[in-house]
Amino acid sequence: MNVDGATREHFEVVVVGGGAAGLSAALILGRARRKTLVLDAQQPRNAPAAHAQGIFTRDGTPPLELLRIARDQLVPYGVKVSNRTATHVCPRNDGFLLTLDDQTTVQAHKILLATGMKDLLPAVPGFEALWGKAVHHCPYCHGWEVRDQAMAVYGKGTPGYLKAKLLHNWSQDLILCTDGPSGPGPTEMDHLGQLGIRVIEKPVSHLVHNGDVLQGIQFKDGSFLARQTLFLSPEQQQHSSLPAQLGCKMDPEGLQVWVDAQGQTSVPGVYAAGDMVTRAQQVMVAAASGVQAAAMLNHAFLEEGLHLKNQTRV
Numbered sequence: 557m558n559v560d561g562a563t564r565e566h567f568e569v570v571v572v573g574g575g576a577a578g579l580s581a582a583l584i585l586g587r588a589r590r591k592t593l594v595l596d597a598q599q600p601r602n603a604p605a606a607h608a609q610g611i612f613t614r615d616g617t618p619p620l621e622l623l624r625i626a627r628d629q630l631v632p633y634g635v636k637v638s639n640r641t642a643t644h645v646c647p648r649n650d651g652f653l654l655t656l657d658d659q660t661t662v663q664a665h666k667i668l669l670a671t672g673m674k675d676l677l678p679a680v681p682g683f684e685a686l687w688g689k690a691v692h693h694c695p696y697c698h699g700w701e702v703r704d705q706a707m708a709v710y711g712k713g714t715p716g717y718l719k720a721k722l723l724h725n726w727s728q729d730l731i732l733c734t735d736g737p738s739g740p741g742p743t744e745m746d747h748l749g750q751l752g753i754r755v756i757e758k759p760v761s762h763l764v765h766n767g768d769v770l771q772g773i774q775f776k777d778g779s780f781l782a783r784q785t786l787f788l789s790p791e792q793q794q795h796s797s798l799p800a801q802l803g804c805k806m807d808p809e810g811l812q813v814w815v816d817a818q819g820q821t822s823v824p825g826v827y828a829a830g831d832m833v834t835r836a837q838q839v840m841v842a843a844a845s846g847v848q849a850a851a852m853l854n855h856a857f858l859e860e861g862l863h864l865k866n867q868t869r870v
């Protein structure tokens with residue numbers, strides 16, 4: 557069965573993931589007249605945020621509005637978009653067979669993965685509720701909006717120190733909370749002191765908030781610190797198991813999918829783009845890497861001389 561319920565459909569490219577990376581890749585592939593399907597589970601990383609900042613010509617646009625425009629702009633090029641999850645993938649017939657969450661299957665000559673990353677927030681009450689509202693990770697995305705507010709950085713050791721140092725230019729009312737011992741080393745502590753950044757090592761109980769508004773941090777010893785906004789660098793994992801199913805090589809930390817200069821993974825015919833391949837995780841970067849991988853994928857088709865027979869060109 558294919559995505560429309562008839563016999564299995566073949567595509568030159570299946571793009572898995574319809575965020576900034578996947579949709580910009582699909583735009584390039586559609587314009588290159590490649591028969592393309594986008595599969596999207598509709599859970600982009602920035603969905604909790606009201607606005608996407610730092611976007612060339614579209615600063616402050618709601619994230620889902622950006623994606624709506626991107627989908628609309630695929631229509632003239634005949635790119636199909638389906639709101640389904642690819643649950644399984646395996647090599648098949650000079651390409652790949654993808655199984656979707658409704659058990660239908662589609663065949664692709666090449667795959668472009670743009671499935672993104674998942675943020676793993678601390679198991680401290682309040683983080684989940686305030687994520688993307690008063691709890692942020694990226695000062696380039698959200699620092700301006702909360703400049704000069706009473707700010708906390710949540711983090712241990714050198715990563716906590718680096719985050720606090722980075723945020724210092726957005727607010728000088730800044731306190732580093734390490735949630736228990738394991739604060740920065742002595743030299744880093746000295747530097748934070750010079751910057752006027754206080755360090756609190758007391759274990760955190762929970763974040764106190766009223767709806768989306770952070771009121772402060774409640775410590776386990778009963779003390780309370782009034783704060784308006786909090787930044788942290790959450791742990792992450794791949795959003796999808798497809799790279800693992802395909803056996804894609806990972807970076808040395810085992811976090812991001814490794815790609816070559818053409819955006820191709822270690823599995824021939826499988827390309828990847830967006831947050832899943834880099835720690836430089838922003839909408840514009842993801843969109844650009846989607847463009848790059850799509851163009852290189854199209855070149856690979858030309859070099860291989862592969863074309864779907866009898867297909868109707870748009």
Ligand SMILES: Cc1cc2nc3c(=O)[nH]c(=O)nc-3n(C[C@H](O)[C@H](O)[C@H](O)COP(=O)(O)OP(=O)(O)OC[C@H]3O[C@@H](n4cnc5c(N)ncnc54)[C@H](O)[C@@H]3O)c2cc1C
Pocket residue numbers: 572573574575576577578595596597598599600601602603604605607608609610611640641642643670671672673675687688694697698795796797798829830831832837838839840842
């Ligand atoms: C709270 C928050 C706010 C942010 N704000 C900003 C900002 O203001 N400005 C900025 O530049 N960046 C911002 N970012 C970063 C930005 O969200 C990412 O860089 C960007 O979304 C990456 O795009 P992507 O296409 O790689 O992945 P995503 O946007 O995460 O898209 C991946 C898509 O793939 C889908 N998917 C995953 N697995 C499957 C599967 N198996 N089958 C089908 N679909 C699948 C997902 O559902 C999702 O729709 C923010 C991030 C967060 C967490």
